[in-house]
Structure formats: structure tokens, C-alpha cells
Amino acid sequence: MELTVTDLAVSRGGVPVLEGIGFSLPAGRALVLRGPNGSGKTTLLRTVAGLQPAFAGRVAGAGERIAYAAHADGLKAMLSVRENLTFWARVFVHDGIDEALDGFDLRGLETRLAGTLSAGQKRRLGLARLVVTGRPVWVLDEPTVSLDAASVALFAAAVRRHLQGGGSALIATHIDLGLDEAEIFDVTPYRAEPRVSVQDEAFL
Numbered sequence: 001m002e003l004t005v006t007d008l009a010v011s012r013g014g015v016p017v018l019e020g021i022g023f024s025l026p027a028g029r030a031l032v033l034r035g036p037n038g039s040g041k042t043t044l045l046r047t048v049a050g051l052q053p054a055f056a057g058r059v060a061g062a063g064e065r066i067a068y069a070a071h072a073d074g075l076k077a078m079l080s081v082r083e084n085l086t087f088w089a090r091v092f093v094h095d096g097i098d099e100a101l102d103g104f105d106l107r108g109l110e111t112r113l114a115g116t117l118s119a120g121q122k123r124r125l126g127l128a129r130l131v132v133t134g135r136p137v138w139v140l141d142e143p144t145v146s147l148d149a150a151s152v153a154l155f156a157a158a159v160r161r162h163l164q165g166g167g168s169a170l171i172a173t174h175i176d177l178g179l180d181e182a183e184i185f186d187v188t189p190y191r192a193e194p195r196v197s198v199q200d201e202a203f204l
């Protein structure tokens with residue numbers, strides 16, 4: 001089943017941000033959202049994840065198929081790395097804890113409290129959580145913030161495994177992930193149609 005976005009329009013704080021957005025994301029594929037700051041990438045991801053209402057258009061194939069990872073890592077500071085993954089695996093009634101630990105190089109940190117991790121280590125754990133959700137559509141907002149080059153490569157490899165397993169990924173990022181197989185979708189800043197005044201119309 002593919003994720004399909006059709007003619008989507010979204011406002012934030014009463015101001016139009018996105019209009020006429022459409023794409024489809026089949027199983028096994030990744031789509032990278034590009035666009036300048038403020039163009040609406042986060043807004044689009046939040047709408048796809050069901051966290052932001054649209055005022056027009058349609059999102060199909062999302063809902064409970066989505067695993068959403070935003071800027072905040074959302075970790076339980078007083079649980080260990082393994083306990084965090086176990087917690088989320090139970091919430092999503094899935095497993096994959098060992099795959100998550102191995103995939104994000106977290107074995108050496110398994111017993112550490114999440115609250116004591118460095119920013120990049122927290123990010124790795126936050127992303128490892130995707131694996132234990134078992135959900136097919138990963139929706140990721142700037143997933144590589146705080147990651148060093150080696151961790152970006154781990155992340156790209158995890159996405160690739162997810163795609164090979166029949167999953168898909170929608171990713172907003174400003175950096176090159178090295179995912180050559182990903183398609184690019186440009187989110188262009190919303191521009192209101194220029195209004196033509198009655199006076200101007202006289203000259204048209």
C-alpha cells in the first residue's frame with residue numbers, strides 16, 4: 001500500500017503555508033523533502049502524521065502505518081537505552097530490540113540511562129526506536145541533527161534496510177544522506193496569488 005498525498009493545503013496560525021501538494025510514496029521507496037527554512041517541510045510531515053489538520057486535500061495510507069520522528073527525541077531519561085527500546089516495543093506490540101541496538105551502534109550503551117547520553121547518542125536512540133515500532137512508513141523530520149558522519153551512515157543503512165524490507169520513508173533534511181535511491185520533492189514557499197485591483201484591471 002502506498003502513501004498518497006493529494007492536493008493538500010495547510011495553514012499555520014491562520015496563514016496558508018502549503019497549497020496543492022501532491023505525491024505518492026510506494027513501498028520500498030524513500031522521498032526526501034527539500035526546501036528553504038520556513039517553506040513548510042515540518043508542516044507537511046506533521047500533516048501526513050495526522051498531527052496537523054489540513055484545510056483541503058487528502059492523505060491516504062497513513063494513520064497507524066506511520067512512525068513519526070520529530071526534532072525532540074522523546075526519550076525516557078530515567079530508563080536505560082534497552083529499557084527505552086523495550087518500552088516502545090511494548091507500546092507498538094512489536095520487537096526488533098536487538099536489530100535496533102545493532103543498527104544504531106548502541107550495544108555499548110545498553111545499560112546507560114538515556115538522560116546521561118550525549119546529544120548524538122540520544123539521537124541514535126531516538127531513531128533506533130523507529131525499528132521497534134514495526135511500522136512501515138517512517139516520517140522523519142531532520143533525522144540527522146547532532147549526528148556525526150559515521151552515525152549518518154548508520155542511519156542511511158537503517159533506512160535502506162527498512163526499504164528493502166518493504167517499508168518506505170518520507171524525510172525532511174538539509175543534508176545529503178547518501179541515499180542515492182531516494183527521490184526528491186521540492187517544497188516551495190507558499191506564494192499568495194497576486195491580487196489584481198480594479199484600477200489595474202483597467203490596463204489589462
Ligand SMILES: Nc1ncnc2c1ncn2[C@@H]1O[C@H](COP(=O)(O)OP(=O)(O)OP(=O)(O)O)[C@@H](O)[C@H]1O
Nearest residue numbers: 012013015017035036037038039040041042043044
Ligand atoms: N504555530 C505556528 N503558528 C504560525 N505560523 C507557524 C507555526 N508553525 C510554523 N509556522 C510557520 O509556518 C511556516 C512553515 O514552517 P515549517 O516549520 O513547516 O517550515 P520548514 O520548511 O520545516 O522550516 P525549517 O527548514 O526551518 O525547519 C513558517 O513560515 C513558520 O513560521
